[in-house]
Amino acid sequence: MKRRHFLGLMGAAGVSLTTGVTAKAASSADVAGLPNAGGVLFDASRCIGCRKCEAACNQVNELPKPAKPFDDLTVMDTARRTDAKSYTVVNKYVPKPGENPVFRKIQCNHCMEPACASACFVKAFKKSETGAVVYDASVCVGCRYCMVACPFNIPAYEYDKAFTPRVMKCTLCQPRLLEGKLPGCVEACPKEALQFGKRRELINIAWDRVSGNPDKYVQHVYGEHEMGGTSWLYIAPKPSFAALGMDEGLGTTSAPELTSGALAAVPAVAGIWPVLLTGIYAITKRKDKIAEEEKKAAVEAAIAKASADAEAKLAEELEKAEVAGKRRIEVEVKKALEAAAKEQEGGEDA
Amino acid sequence: MSTEHTKNGSLFTPFNIVAGIILAAGLVVTVMRFTMGLGSVTNLSDNNPWGIWIGFDLLCGVALAAGGYTTSAACYIFGFKRFHAAVRPAILTAFLGYALVVFALNYDVGRPWRLPYPIFYQQGTTSILFEVGLCVFIYLTVLFLEYLPAAFEWKGGFDKYRSILVKLTMVLTIFGVILSTLHQSSLGALYLIVPSKLHPLWYTPYLPVMFFMSSMFAGLSMVVFEGTLSHKYFHHKMDEDYNANYLDLQFAFAKGAAWIMAGYLAMKLLGLSMDNRWHYLFTGYGAWWLLEVVGFVVLPCYCYAVGYRDRNIGLVRLAAPWTVIGIMLNRFDVSLIAFNWQLPSAERYFPSLGEIIISLFVVTIGVLVFKFIVTRMPIFYAHPAYKDSSH
Amino acid sequence: MFNTLQDLMLHNKSITYVLMGVVLVCFIGFWRFLTGREERNRRY
Numbered sequence: 001m002k003r004r005h006f007l008g009l010m011g012a013a014g015v016s017l018t019t020g021v022t023a024k025a026a027s028s029a030d031v032a033g034l035p036n037a038g039g040v041l042f043d044a045s046r047c048i049g050c051r052k053c054e055a056a057c058n059q060v061n062e063l064p065k066p067a068k069p070f071d072d073l074t075v076m077d078t079a080r081r082t083d084a085k086s087y088t089v090v091n092k093y094v095p096k097p098g099e100n101p102v103f104r105k106i107q108c109n110h111c112m113e114p115a116c117a118s119a120c121f122v123k124a125f126k127k128s129e130t131g132a133v134v135y136d137a138s139v140c141v142g143c144r145y146c147m148v149a150c151p152f153n154i155p156a157y158e159y160d161k162a163f164t165p166r167v168m169k170c171t172l173c174q175p176r177l178l179e180g181k182l183p184g185c186v187e188a189c190p191k192e193a194l195q196f197g198k199r200r201e202l203i204n205i206a207w208d209r210v211s212g213n214p215d216k217y218v219q220h221v222y223g224e225h226e227m228g229g230t231s232w233l234y235i236a237p238k239p240s241f242a243a244l245g246m247d248e249g250l251g252t253t254s255a256p257e258l259t260s261g262a263l264a265a266v267p268a269v270a271g272i273w274p275v276l277l278t279g280i281y282a283i284t285k286r287k288d289k290i291a292e293e294e295k296k297a298a299v300e301a302a303i304a305k306a307s308a309d310a311e312a313k314l315a316e317e318l319e320k321a322e323v324a325g326k327r328r329i330e331v332e333v334k335k336a337l338e339a340a341a342k343e344q345e346g347g348e349d350a
Numbered sequence: 351m352s353t354e355h356t357k358n359g360s361l362f363t364p365f366n367i368v369a370g371i372i373l374a375a376g377l378v379v380t381v382m383r384f385t386m387g388l389g390s391v392t393n394l395s396d397n398n399p400w401g402i403w404i405g406f407d408l409l410c411g412v413a414l415a416a417g418g419y420t421t422s423a424a425c426y427i428f429g430f431k432r433f434h435a436a437v438r439p440a441i442l443t444a445f446l447g448y449a450l451v452v453f454a455l456n457y458d459v460g461r462p463w464r465l466p467y468p469i470f471y472q473q474g475t476t477s478i479l480f481e482v483g484l485c486v487f488i489y490l491t492v493l494f495l496e497y498l499p500a501a502f503e504w505k506g507g508f509d510k511y512r513s514i515l516v517k518l519t520m521v522l523t524i525f526g527v528i529l530s531t532l533h534q535s536s537l538g539a540l541y542l543i544v545p546s547k548l549h550p551l552w553y554t555p556y557l558p559v560m561f562f563m564s565s566m567f568a569g570l571s572m573v574v575f576e577g578t579l580s581h582k583y584f585h586h587k588m589d590e591d592y593n594a595n596y597l598d599l600q601f602a603f604a605k606g607a608a609w610i611m612a613g614y615l616a617m618k619l620l621g622l623s624m625d626n627r628w629h630y631l632f633t634g635y636g637a638w639w640l641l642e643v644v645g646f647v648v649l650p651c652y653c654y655a656v657g658y659r660d661r662n663i664g665l666v667r668l669a670a671p672w673t674v675i676g677i678m679l680n681r682f683d684v685s686l687i688a689f690n691w692q693l694p695s696a697e698r699y700f701p702s703l704g705e706i707i708i709s710l711f712v713v714t715i716g717v718l719v720f721k722f723i724v725t726r727m728p729i730f731y732a733h734p735a736y737k738d739s740s741h
Numbered sequence: 742m743f744n745t746l747q748d749l750m751l752h753n754k755s756i757t758y759v760l761m762g763v764v765l766v767c768f769i770g771f772w773r774f775l776t777g778r779e780e781r782n783r784r785y
Contacts, residue, residue, distance in 0.1 A: 083396055115543055121468040121480035139472050142460020144399035145479045149543045156396040157460070159389030165460040247692075250546050259478055262539035262558050266481055266532060273528045277427055281520070284429035605775060612771050616764045623757040626749070655775050 033112065037131035038177065039199035039231035040186055041206050042105055044244060045216065046193035049076060049090055049103035056188030057088045057107075060173060079245065082106060083156045087170040088185055095243040102237060104244040105185070105194070108133060108154045108170035109223060110231035115255035119149035124167075131199060131231040132172035140167060151227050151250055172231070199231055206235050222246060228254025369714050376711025379704045383457055391704030397690060398699035400458075405685035406709050407454035409537055410678045411447055412486070413561075416569030417576070418444025418493055419530040424606075426523045433599045435592040438500055438729050439580060440573050445493040446716050448486060454712045478539045485533035492526050503736050504727040512736075534565035541684055549688035551630050551639040554621035557684075563614045567607040568677040574600050574607075575670035584724055589731030597663060604658045604666040607673065611651035618643055635688065642683060646676025 055070035057063070064085050068075050076092040088107035095102060114133045117125035122139045125146065142165055147155045158165040173183035181187070186194040195202065203224055210217040215238075222234035222241050227250050234241065242248050383391050394401050421440035424430045456462035469487055474480050499515050502508035515522075538561025541548050554560070577600065581588070588596075622628055630636050650672040657665030686699060724730060743749040 081396060118476050119479065119543055121474040121477040121483060122464075122472045123474040139464070139467055140461070141464040141467055143458075143479060144394075144460070145477065145540070147396065147399035148540075148547075151544070151546050153397055157394075157399060158387075159392070159394060160387050161460075162385055162387040163461075165387060247546055253545075255543050256476060258543050258545065259476070259539065261555065262478060262536065262542055263476070263481075265535070265558065269528060269531050273531060274524060277423075277524045277527055281427045281524075284427065288429065608775055609772070612768065616768070620757060620760060620764065623760045624753060626753045626756070655771070658775060659778050661778075 034127065034129060034131065035200055037112070037127075037129065037199050037231055038172070038196065039110070039131050039202050039233060040172075040183065041195045041197070041202040041233045041235070043193050043195075043209070044102055044104055044234065044236040046191045047090070047103040047105065048191055048193075049073065049092055049101070050190065051075070051090055052188045052190060053105060053185035053194065054086065054088055054090060056184040057170070058086065060176070060184030061087060061171070063087070076103075080106075081156075082108075082154055082169065084158045084160075084166075084168040087168065091245065093244050095239055102244060104234075104236075104246070106154075107185070107232070108172070109152055110170075110172050111227055111255070112229040112231065113227070113254035113256050115149040115151060115227065116146035116155060118255040118259060119145045121145070128174060130172070130174060130177045132174040132177060133231075134171055134174050135167055135169065137164075137166040142167075149255060151247070151255075199233070202233055206233050210235050225252040226250045228252065228257070369718060372707070372710050372714045375707045376714070379707045379711070380457075382704070383708070388458075388460065391702065391708075393699060393702040393705065395697070395699070397693060397697050400685060400689075401699055402686070402701045402705050402709055403454060403458040405682050406678070407458070407712060408451055409681035409685055411451040411454070412534065412537060413565045413568045413677050413681060414572050414674065415444040415447025415451070416530065416534060416565040417573040418447075418496075418569070419526045420566055420569035421573055422496070422523045423527050424602075426520060427527070430602065432595050433602070435589070435595060435730075435732070436573065436577065436599050438497075439576070439724070440569075441493060441496045442500070442720065442723060442729055443572070443576055445490070445497045446719055448490045448493055450712050450716050451486065452490060453715075454708070457708055478536050478542070482533050482536045482540065485529045485536065489526060489529040489533065492522055492529065496522050496526070500723075500727045500729055503733040506735075530565070531562060535559065535562035537561050538684070541689075544689075547690055547692075548684065549630075549635050549691040550625070550627050551622070551635055552684050552688045554625060554627075556617055556621045556624075560614065560617055560621070563610060563617060564677055564680060567610045567614065567673060570603040570607040570610070571670045571673040571677075574603050574666060575674055578667050578670065580724070580730065584730055587724060587730040591732060592730050600663060600666055601658055601661065604654045604669065607669075608651050608654035608658060611647055611654070611673070615643065615647050615651065618647070635691065638683070638687070642676065642679050646672070646679055650676060 051070045051073065058066070058070070066085065076090060079091050080086075080089045082089055088105060090103050090105050092101045092103055110127075110131055110133045112127070114125055114127055116135075117123075117127060117133065121143065122141055124136045124140045125133055126136075127133050142157070144157055144167070146167060147153075147157060155167045155169045157167055173181070173185075176183060182196050186196045195205070197205070203221060206221045206224075210219060210221065218236050218238055218240055220235075220241065222236070223230040223232055234246070236244055236246075240248065379391050388394055392401060392403075417440040421433070422437050425434045425437050452465075455465065459465060468474060468477075468480050468483050495515055495518070499512050502512040502515075535558035538557035538559075541553065541557055542555070545553050577596065581596065622631075631640065650669045653665050653669035653672065656662065657669060690698060728736075743752065
C-alpha cells in the first residue's frame with residue numbers, strides 16, 4: 001500500500017531510462033522473486049559515522065589491516081568507495097554547508113536481480129535464498145564485466161595479484177547467515193542504523209518510519225524498486241538521496257530485463273539469417289543462370305543468323321555461278337556454232 | 351616494389367628498427383604484467399575495469415577485422431564474383447585480427463588460463479559476453495578453415511583436404527556472416543546493461559544494431575585502406591586478376607560503405623529521437639557527439655559518395671582511413687569517453703604507458719605476421735597449380 | 742516533464758514518425774546522388 005508513495009520521487013529521469021527496453025523475455029509468472037530473502041535496512045538519519053561496521057566487516061572477513069585505524073574518523077573527509085581491501089565504507093556528506101553531516105554506508109546492495117550475475121559468463125555470481133549475492137572465485141576468469149555492469153560500482157578487483165586475482169565484494173556475511181548469525185556490520189552497529197530482517201518486512205518498517213515522520217525523511221525507500229529492487233534498503237533525511245551521493249536516476253528495470261531483448265535477438269539471427277542469406281545466394285545464382293542462358297541464346301541466335309546469312313550467300317553465289325556458267329555455255333555454244341558454220345563454208349569451198 | 355630492396359639491404363631499415371623497439375618494450379611489459387599483475391602496468395581501477403585493452407584491442411580489433419565477412423559475403427553470396435581475388439587478403443586480415451584479439455585478451459583478463467571456462471566448463475548464458483566469446487571462438491575457427499587452403503597451396507601435398515575445404519566455401523561463408531552478425535552486434539549489446547554509466551547520447555537500445563552496421567562499413571573501409579597499402583608495398587606479389595579488378599573493387603566498396611553509412615546516420619538520429627535525447631546535443635558531450643557523427647560519419651560518407659560519383663579514386667582512398675578513424679573514435683566513445691561520464695574527472699580513466707605499449711605490440715605482431723604470410727603464401731595471387739579452382 | 746510513460750512515449754514517437762518520413766525521403770535523394778552518374782561511367 002505504501003509503495004504507492006514511490007512514484008512521486010522517481011520522476012521522469014528514471015522513467016526515461018526504461019523507455020527503450022524491449023519485451024521481457026520471461027513472463028513474470030514464472031519468477032517467484034525470493035519473497036523470503038533477507039536484507040538490511042539502513043537509516044541514514046541514525047548513522048553517526050563511527051566506522052564500527054567497517055571495523056567489524058574487516059575482522060569478520062579477515063581482510064588486511066588498513067593504513068589508518070578504524071577509529072580515525074578523518075578518513076571520512078575524502079569520499080571513498082569499496083575496494084579489494086574493504087567490503088564496506090562509510091562516507092560523510094554535508095547536504096548544506098554549516099549543517100550537521102549525514103553518513104551513508106556503502107556495500108553491495110545484493111540486488112534481487114543482480115547485474116553482476118546477469119553479466120557473468122561463467123556463472124560466478126548467484127543470488128542465494130538468504131538474499132546474499134555470492135561469488136565463486138574458483139571459476140572466475142577475471143574479465144571484470146561484473147564491475148562494468150554493477151550500477152552501484154561495488155565489486156572491486158585485486159589488480160595487484162598476478163596469479164590469483166579475485167573480485168572482492170560484500171557477501172552479506174553469507175557464512176554467518178547460514179550459521180544463524182547477523183552480518184558483522186549489523187551486529188556491530190551501536191545506533192541501530194542497520195537492521196537485518198526479511199526484506200518484505202523491512203520494506204513495511206521503512207515505510208512506517210518514513211511516512212510517520214514526513215518532515216524529516218525523504219518519502220522514498222531507496223532499493224525497493226531501484227534496478228528491480230535490492231536486498232539493502234535505505235531511508236534518508238531530507239533533502240534527497242542524491243545529497244548522499246546516491247544515483248536517483250537508476251530506474252526500476254533490472255539488469256536481466258536490460259539485456260533480454262538483445263539475448264532474444266540471438267536465436268532469431270540464427271534462425272533467420274541462414275534462410276535469408278541462402279535466399280540471396282539463390283537469387284544471385286539464378287540471376288547468373290539467367291544471364292548465362294541469355295548469353296547462350298544470344299550466341300546461338302548469332303550463330304544461326306550467321307549460318308543463315310552464309311547459306312543465303314552460298315545460294316546467291318551458286319546462282320551467280322549458275323548464271324555465269326550458263327552464259328559461258330552459251331558463249332561456248334555460240335563459238336562452236338560459229339566454228340561449225342565456218343567449217344561448212346570452208347568445206348563447201350573445198 | 352618499394353620493400354623489395356630491404357631484402358638485399360641491411361636489416362636496420364626504419365621499419366625494422368621501430369618494430370624492434372616496440373617488440374622489445376612489449377616483451378618487458380609482458381613480463382611485468384604476468385609476474386606482478388594488472389595493477390603494475392595498467393591504469394585500470396575499480397571504477398574503470400575496462401581500459402584500452404578492451405576499447406581498442408577488442409572493440410576496434412573486431413570491428414576492423416569485419417573485412418573478412420563483408421568481402422566473402424559480397425563475393426560468394428551477393429554475386430560480386432569478380433572480386434574473388436580480394437577475398438583471400440580480407441580473410442587473412444580478419445583471421446589475424448581475431449587471433450590478435452584473443453591474444454590481447456590474455457593480457458586483459460585476470461586469469462587468462464581460464465579463458466576456455468565460459469565455453470567448456472561453466473556457461474553463463476545470460477551474459478552478452480558469453481555470446482561474444484562463443485561467437486569469436488567459433489568464428490576464429492571458421493576464419494582459420496577459410497584461410498587454410500592458402501597455407502596448403504603454399505606447402506603442397508594437402509590437395510585432398512584443400513579440395514574438401516574449397517567445397518565448404520559457401521557453408522563457411524554463410525556461417526561466418528551469421529557469427530559476425532551476432533558478435534559484432536553483441537559488442538554493442540555489452541553496454542545495454544549500463545544505462546546509468548553510459549552517456550545518454552550513446553546509450554540507446556539500438557546499440558547492437560549500430561555496432562553491426564558500423565562493422566559493415568568498417569570492414570569495407572579496411573579492405574579499401576588495406577588494399578591501398580598492400581598495393582604500395584606488395585605490388586610485386588599481385589597477379590593480373592587481383593590488379594584488374596582492384597579499382598572496380600574499391601569503387602564498389604566505396605558505394606557500399608557510403609550507403610550503409612547513410613543508414614547508420616539515420617539510426618543515430620532515430621535513436622536520439624526515440625528517447626528524446628535532443629537536448630543533450632547542446633552540452634559538451636553533445637559537441638563531442640556531433641564531432642563523431644558529423645566529422646567521422648557524415649563527412650567521410652560524403653567523401654565516399656563524391657569519390658564514387660566522380661570516379662575519383664583519390665577521394666575514396668581518403669575516405670577509407672577517415673572512416674576507420676571514425677569507427678575507432680566511436681568505440682572509444684562508448685567504452686571509455688562517454689562511459690562513467692558522471693564520475694568526477696579525477697576518477698576517470700586514461701591509459702598508462704604500459705597499456706599503450708601492449709596495444710602497439712599487438713598491432714606490430716599483426717603487421718609482421720601479415721608481411722611474413724603474404725610474401726610467402728598465395729594471398730595476392732592465385733597459385734599457378736590451383737588457378738582454375740581458386741578458392 | 743511528463744506525468745506518465747504513455748505521455749512521454751506519445752511525444753517521442755510522434756516526433757520519430759515524422760523523422761522517419763524525412764529519413765526515407767533523404768534516402769531516395771542520397772541514392773540518386775550516389776548513383777547519378779553511373780550510366781555515364783560504368784556498371785554496378
